[in-house]
Structure formats: structure tokens, C-alpha cells
Amino acid sequence: MEPMANRRWRAAVATVMLAFAGCGGGGGDSAEPVDDVVRLQPGDRPVRFRLDGAVSEETQRFTVETLQWAHADLGDSGPLTLHIYSDAERFITAYTAEFAISIEDARLELAGGQTAFAAPGGHIWIYLGNYEQVPEEVRREALFHEYNHTLQEWQAEVRFQSQDRAERSFVPRWMVEGCAEYLAVKAGARRGFVDEKLERMYVVDEATQSSEVLQDLETAGQAGFIGGTGAAYTVGWLGCERLTTVRGEDAVAHAFWLSMAKQRDWQKAFAEAFGVTPAAFYKDFETWRATL
Ligand SMILES: [Zn+2]
Secondary structure, three states: OOHHHHHHHHHHHOOOOHHHHHOOOOOOOOOOOOOOOOEEOOOOOEEEEEEOOOOOHHHHHHHHHHHHHHHHHHOOOOOEEEEEEOOHHHHHHHHHHHOOOOHHHHHHHHHOOOOEEEEOOOEEEEEHHHHOOOOHHHHHHHHHHHHHHHHHHHHHOOOOEOOOOOOOOEOOHHHHHHHHHHHHHHHHHHHOOOOHHHHHHHHHHHHHHOOOOHHHHHOOOOOOOOOOOOHHHHHHHHHHHHHHHHHOHHHHHHHHHHHHHHHOOHHHHHHHHHOOOHHHHHHHHHHHHOOO
């Protein structure tokens, strides 16, 4: 991929909705039952499908194959349900039935290029109108990113959110989005569908232009729906890279989230997983970032 193309696609891919963690059930059945097809992932996990009639065999095959890779490479994230819609109106009907979002806002998200997002309880939603317009490798990377969110939730056992720091369910947005993206890029590079060097160049370029410090991105830095990648994804990506340098990829992918299940407090989980307090890490990170 060319850098500029990459940048353009990135805007479409980065629109992700864990922001809904606090306000949607996500676990119930859609009011729009369509065609349930049960498939098996490695580990005999049933993957449940909610599809509309126009979802092609090839799209299903491609999506299942990619999620099988994600499962094998990133770890088990529990039961998964895929909601795949080819038609915008059906997508909006099913989506607004499950989440506290208006029809108007849902339309705006699709118009802004939303391809896929994850919701609590192992739900991955895909809108084919946008998903099928991006290159194959971008679709794979988007699925790896969303799969990472299902893994975060499964391991943390908490329906965490990134809006209210005072709640015990709080996890910084830069960790949720930055680590999902960073780990998707690392795993995608190992599978050969991501150019890691190019991705990092893009991220460093974006991060050096951003004036927001990492700590601000605990709640800020969400991706905009009409283009643009939120700093939680780019500066957060570097935050997770830095944590990996210090404590290894496993701490970022697993140990922190597992500790969250135990501690029910992100600052304690952070200290346990990375051996440093968030405050000390933020200081170290900004010093390091200034050298980029
Ligand atoms: Zn995300």
C-alpha cells in the first residue's frame, strides 16, 4: 500500500465503537433475525452469524479464515457472534435496536466509512457497503483490531469504558485502541498482510504532529467518523509499543487485561502487569516520545 492510500483507508478502519461499552447490551438477539449459520473455530468454539441474505459465501469464507488466524495468533476470546449486513437500512435497524444510538447517528457513521466494530460479549459488526470497498489486507487488519477488543473484554471480565475515570470499569482509551491497533499490526506483519514499517512511519508522523500527551488520551483521542484518526490510536500505539519494549508483548496482550479481572482497577492492574505506576510511565513515555 502507498502511504497516502494507507492514510485514507486508516480513517475508514479506525472508527470503532467500544465507546458503547457502557450503553448497549450487545448480548441479546437482534430484532432482525436473518440466517444463522454455525461454524467452528479452532478450539471448537461456535461462531454465531447474524447475516442478511445478500452476504456472499466468499465474504463469509474470508471473514472466518481471518478470524481463525486471529484466534490462533492472538488467543481465545470466547464465544463470538458476527453481525454482517450488506444493506445499510438492515444494518441500521439491527444496530439501533441493540445500542443507544439514533438512526441519524448510525447513518452518519456508515457515511463516515465505518467498516467494523466490536461490542461487549464477543460481538463483531460488519457493514459490507464499506468493508468490501477497502483492500483485502485492510479488511484483515480491521478484523484483527476488532478481535483484539473481544480478547480485551474476555480477559478483563469487565465491560470497561473510557469515558468516566471515576468508575471502576474505567480503562484508558489509549490502551484500548492503541494496544488493539499495535497488536493487530504486529500480528498482521507476522502473517504478511501488514507492512509494519510503513504503519509505524504513519503512526510516528501522526504522533509527532499531535500536541496531546498520552495521559490526556485516557478519555480523549477517539476517531472521528468523518475522516481522521484519533490520537488514542496513534500516540496510544506508541504507548503500547513502549510498554512492550519494557515488559514484552504478552504483558500488553494478556497480563494487563487478566490483572484487570483480578484487581478491578486499571491503575493497580497496570502496576502489576508492567511493574511501573501509570504516573511514572507517562513521564518516561513523554521523554522518549520527544526523541522520535
Ligand atoms: Zn478499536
